[in-house]
Amino acid sequence: MGQSGAYGGMQELMEAMEQRGWAQMAGWASAVDSLGLRQECEAACDRGDFRRAGVGKGVGLEVRDEIRQDHVLWLEAGDDSEQQGKFLASLELLRLALNRHFFLGLFGFDGHFAIYPVGAFYKAHLDRPTGTSDRLVTAILYLNEDWQPGDGGELKLWTTAGDRDGAFVLIEPRLGTLVCFLAENHWHEVMPTKKVRRSITGWFSQAAR
Ligand code: OGA
Ligand code: MN
Numbered sequence: 001m002g003q004s005g006a007y008g009g010m011q012e013l014m015e016a017m018e019q020r021g022w023a024q025m026a027g028w029a030s031a032v033d034s035l036g037l038r039q040e041c042e043a044a045c046d047r048g049d050f051r052r053a054g055v056g057k058g059v060g061l062e063v064r065d066e067i068r069q070d071h072v073l074w075l076e077a078g079d080d081s082e083q084q085g086k087f088l089a090s091l092e093l094l095r096l097a098l099n100r101h102f103f104l105g106l107f108g109f110d111g112h113f114a115i116y117p118v119g120a121f122y123k124a125h126l127d128r129p130t131g132t133s134d135r136l137v138t139a140i141l142y143l144n145e146d147w148q149p150g151d152g153g154e155l156k157l158w159t160t161a162g163d164r165d166g167a168f169v170l171i172e173p174r175l176g177t178l179v180c181f182l183a184e185n186h187w188h189e190v191m192p193t194k195k196v197r198r199s200i201t202g203w204f205s206q207a208a209r
Helices: 006-020 031-046 082-102
Strands: 022-025 071-074 108-116 122-125 135-142 155-158 168-171 178-182 188-190 197-205
Touching: 006 022, 006 082, 006 178, 031 071, 031 082, 031 108, 031 135, 031 197, 082 108, 082 135, 082 197, 155 178
Parallel strands: none
Antiparallel strands: 022 178, 071 108, 108 197, 122 188, 135 178, 135 197, 155 168, 155 188
């Protein structure tokens, strides 16, 4: 991914995180790398590796159709492919930059592929489950080619910390775009999608897992 020139955006991303608590970076991953990841996502889906995503944690984890309708496959350390390795290496640079810049003690990254079938959504939520302190920063890479206005599936991200009524941005899930935000602060939602929507979503945590 170094060849894609994507890391030129790191400083810009840090500034956005500092000023607003969220950032959007088109071209974080090159088209070739993003399509490679998308292909892996598809192959794993064809193998039947995906599961309906749950809501809640631990024993409270349950599938709730009225809240979210995506299917996920967690990335496993050790069996990452070359494509995944490359992407994870870019996130490692992001993690180190966040730690340096904000004096955070971000430790690791846990992520999953996500597929939203046509019509699927994820209602407004915060990524840090109540009563937990592990997920500090959310990072999402979108894997969708030729996304057009009108295709739906936007990430609706409320821009003021703690506020889910005020100003928001709508971000199209375009191939290679990275979005990152403070997990505790920003309410967000995935609008119903009119095309199958693919991504890698994950979280930088403070604690070892
Ligand atoms: C999530 C989530 C947003 C997106 O998986 O928690 O909010 O744009 N995803 O895929
Ligand atoms: Mn979320």
